[in-house]
Amino acid sequence: MQKRNLSIFIPNSFLSETTDLKFKTSKVGILGRLLAVYRANQVVIYNDMSHGDENNFKDGDFIAEVLSFMDTPQYLRKQAFPIKSELKHVGILPPLRAPHHPNNVEPELGDYRQGFTVKRNRKGTFVDIGMDKLAFCREQLTVKKVFSFKITKLAKEVIVTPDEPDDIYWGYKTLSTHKSLKNSLKLVKPDLVVLTTRYADTIDSIFNELEYKVKESDNIAILFGGPYSSIEENVESSNWDLVKVNTIPNQGTETVRTEEAVSATLSIFNLMMD
Known part of the structure; x- marks a missing residue:
């Protein structure tokens, strides 16, 4: 049962090593799979202030859009994502x-x-839930948006109500903030922040302490740096508990890519959060 909220913070410099759109799309695809495999509830794309590339804001929005596309069920994608060159x-x-x-x-x-909310009238909203006819929700909802629903009537008329299950994993939300890491954290309001860096205590040396903090926390944020440097921004705050940790001790390569760090780190936290 999903009791804790897990937010993953990725820099908008994540794609800065390439200009090839197909490779960028593939790289984001790897990230999207990892988020779902390890049951992340939210991914936040923050502004990497240590890498001042003018393309970072554009890349951040691209990352968010592709991740949102992946999280959207196939039967809704054509409506939710109109054809555009960036998604080719x-x-x-x-x-x-x-x-x-x-x-x-x-x-x-x-x-x-x-x-996907298609249209509405005075009585409510017509919704495409992947059937051969539209369902109806007796609430006024914003049109052309994706919401979660529960089917409450299934007959000649299909009735749904806004709702989502709390006992199974139900995907992740995506946010591109254009803000610094610390200001992006303020939007999420975590009680535990885990900063991953090779320059911190190794996971084996603080595992028990960190596991205790994880089990006592309701809203956890895990921070990852970009391809050129670890996180340099000061994210200390009285509003959350900050732990710095190296989740890949004795790495065999000179650098660890962001998606590799995400995979290694979330596999550990998957054990802690059970």
Whole structure:
């Protein structure tokens, strides 16, 4: 059961080593799979102030859009993401195969589905939940947006209500802030912040202490640096507990890529959060 909120912070310099759009898309695809595999609830793209590239803001928005595309069920993508040149390589992205991505299974009464709000009238909102007819929600919702719903009536008229399950993983939300790391953290309001860096205590030396902090925390943020340097910004605050940790002791390569650090780190936290 999902009791804790896990937010992953990725710098907008994540893609700065390449200008190839197909490779960028593929790199984000790896990240999206890791987020889902390890049940991240949110990914935040922050402004890497240590790498002042004018393309960073654009790349940050691109990362967020591709990750949002991956998290959206296949039956909603054409409506939620109009054709645009930046997304021309999304066909190479790996599927998430998460619980909110049903495989052409007809919904049943009580099922949860993500739906795209198509239009509304005075009585409520018409929603596409992947059936051959639109469902109806008796609430006024913003149109052309993706929401989660529970099917409360399944007959000639399909009725849904805004809701999502709390006992299974239901995907991640994506946010590109254009803000510094510390200011981005303020938006999430974590109680525990874990900064990953090779210049900190190794995970084996503080495992028990960190595991205790994780189990006592409701809102956890894990921070990752970019391809050119570790996190240099001071993120200390009286609003959260900060722990710095090296999750890849004795690394065999000169550098560790961000997606490699994400994989190594989240596999450890997956054990701690059970």
